[in-house]
Amino acid sequence: MMMRKRIFLLLMTFVLILPSFLVHASSNENTKEEETVKNPGQYRSKDEVVYATLSPAGVQQEIYVVNIFEVLKEGKLVDYGPYTSLKNLTDLSDIQFKNKKVEFAAPKGKFYYQGNMKDEALPWNIRIAYRLDGKRISPAELAGKEGHFQLDIYTSANEKVDPTFYENYLLQVTLTLDPDIYSNIKASEDGMVANAGKNKQITYTVMPEKDGELSLEADVVNFELQGIEIAAVPSSMSIDAPDIDGMTGDMESLTDAIAQINNGVGDLKNGVSELNNGVASLRDGSAQFKKGMNDVNQASSQLVEGSSAINNGLATVSSSIKGNFEQIDLGELEKLQARLPEIAAGLDEAAEGFAYLRENYSDAYGKIEEAMKNIPEYEITNADIEQLYASGADREVVDQLFATYSAAHQAKDIFDSAKEAFQAVDGRLAEVNGAIVEIEKTLGTVQQVISALENVNVVDSITQLQEGMDEFSASYQAFHSGLVGYTQGVGKLSSSYNKLHSGIVDLSGGTNELEDGVGQLNNGTQTLYDSTNNLPDQMKDEIDRMISEYDKSDFEAVSFVSDKNEKINSVQFVIKTESILLEEQETPEKPEEESKGFWARLKELFS
Known part of the structure; x- marks a missing residue:
């Protein structure tokens, strides 16, 4: 009993001392941040990963960018972008944002921050159409249906966006199909079917400067569809000329x-x-x-x-x-x-x-x-x-x-x-x-x-x-x-x-x-x-022309969010549609226990 009282006294002492310690630590951190802001930092390169979600029909819903800096020297960095909100993904330091200008203090190494955007368009127009037994059907009506299913995906250039991405990026479209739902799967000629665990994975590739017309047919029962994933990366591979001497x-x-x-x-x-x-x-x-x-x-x-x-x-x-x-x-x-x-x-x-x-x-x-x-x-x-x-x-x-x-x-x-x-x-x-x-x-x-x-x-x-x-x-x-x-x-x-x-x-x-x-x-x-x-x-000239058409090895990356951004190493796009799923049956929620105060929980801990 005496031992319990001693522990309790020590705990109370810790609780009383902790706020002042936290205040002192916070004061030291703020002081350090102020000192960092005064000193400009230096970074080697910047990467941008653009995340976007679409409706099942391809309508854009949400878009945000994760910016990644490789910092060489700790200090103040400046970035630009038409963001609506920002989030520091590296530490708890604040990020200043005004008139599309972003300022933050970055430590040496990798620094990440997220910028959310609104009404910013992707470089591609994406349209997705669904058919069941040969008739057009909206995605909202598909869940749980059965019959002969057809999916058509169309991609084209968005003329309102910098054409650099459409001209130099290839699109990789991936669908994951559950074999318990889908059978007799037939993909268009440019689709590659592979096994991914128990599922079937269909991958399509759309080359730079090309519009995509992708299609899939299958027989379905209890229809559900996981979100369609679309990745866009630079087609920077170098193409070697074939040996055509013979x-x-x-x-x-x-x-x-x-x-x-x-x-x-x-x-x-x-x-x-x-x-x-x-x-x-x-x-x-x-x-x-x-x-x-x-x-x-x-x-x-x-x-x-x-x-x-x-x-x-x-x-x-x-x-x-x-x-x-x-x-x-x-x-x-x-x-x-x-x-x-x-x-x-x-x-x-x-x-x-x-x-x-x-x-x-x-x-x-x-x-x-x-x-x-x-x-x-x-x-x-x-x-x-x-x-x-x-x-x-x-x-x-x-x-x-x-x-x-x-x-x-x-x-x-x-x-x-x-x-x-x-x-x-x-x-x-x-x-x-x-x-x-x-x-x-x-x-x-x-x-x-x-x-x-x-x-x-x-x-x-x-x-x-x-x-x-x-x-x-x-x-x-x-x-x-x-x-x-x-x-x-x-x-x-x-x-x-x-x-x-x-x-x-x-x-x-x-x-x-x-x-x-x-x-x-x-x-x-x-x-x-x-x-x-x-x-x-x-023939040699034609082969050279075709190689030069698809060889993007000399492509230099540019920022998606602002042409003021420098030292761009890479820009990637990760796009995904919403899944079409059956609604789950609601289960009765257990009544919540009456909330207890701190002293009551502390007392239970030592009882």
Whole structure:
């Protein structure tokens, strides 16, 4: 009992002495603070962590900033911000605030203070929409519901705030889902699903200078949703350029191959141009040859008729000479003598016609042969055609190219197969022309014989004449038969050559179209080459551009609360929406015990 009284007395003494001690300590602390305020402090850097809460729909509700200083020298520091209230998170010293200017005494080391703000906007507009079974629903109606749930989150730049944060910060949006509530979870392509304990955690990333469109679908029962967390940090990572030497080497090989294709198509264009010019010459020579053949064919009927008249006349003369010489009417010989010069003139004209025909035929044949020789001998294979297809050339132009190439070689093969027949025509023309000349000479001889009858023995002369006319008539009859056969051959040759000439004209049109098509093909390959010539360098430039777009390693942090603040090391944003939870059932509160005074509690302590 005595011991209890002693303890009680000591306790009372402590209680009485404590207030004066506290007052003295407080006085010493205030004195120390006054001395600190007089001395300016120094800090190495400042960090800002911006905390904001949003409604489930994304409406901003509360925002405050925790300012962190790394103090090098104890003393007075100054900061700025549009705060409505301040709170010292380091010690119990006061913080002075006036006209957005903050003053405080900071000890060496880390110093923290919180500044609350009102109506200060975040650098991002955030909008959150909810759907249940495909219909829009407000967050307040969602708690406890079940069905197919869809969540859409939209982020964009807030143009009322310094764009530095939107342009250099990436957003990381995180949702935590209870598997007892959520099943068949499907996140949009930019969402990453991971396990976080028993829960599923879905994380989305929105790159700097990009608007976000994030979505999530799931089947839900007894719906609840923990607050959505959104962190915003500088995208200050450095991006190294990838090793693309192998890729650029492949690109250079591709460029070289395209250059070879372009050069090959250029050579093809020149060859086709030469082919087209040769076929054009062939067409012109063929047209002249065709005209000559038609002229000969049209004159053949007149030639046969004239030769037939000569043949009949010779037969008549030969038969008239036979029989009684005394009955021979020399007057008929005089008529024959008068007709022979006309016949000789006709044969001479025919000989000139055949000579002209042979000359034109030989010239036209030479041009056709030369044009056929100008058709290139190279061979275009299916592999060449497939390579042209693969180069991106117009398939219709390539098909025209191959069709014209085939037609040209077919015409050349036909000409080669008929070459001997064409060469034989020139010999036959020479033979016919020689026969006509011989007949003309024979007629001259006959005329001379008839003229000499006036001074010779008629009977002897008639006998010689009869023999000569018989021989001449027989020879001419054979010649006439050959002439008829020849004219028939000329008719067939003319008809066949008309078809050949039509084919040559079509060939000329085809090579002309081919030249145009190959010209277009060459333009296309040239454009392709020009577009891909610098492809490796273009690819490197594009990669450098993309890297520079996302590489924010040179970003220098700025203060979110005031542009007067200096030595900013980092600024981070921690944003969270309110949770959507079921209301808990109220439980009856226990009646509070009657409050007891200090002396009563002190007495109970020692009782």
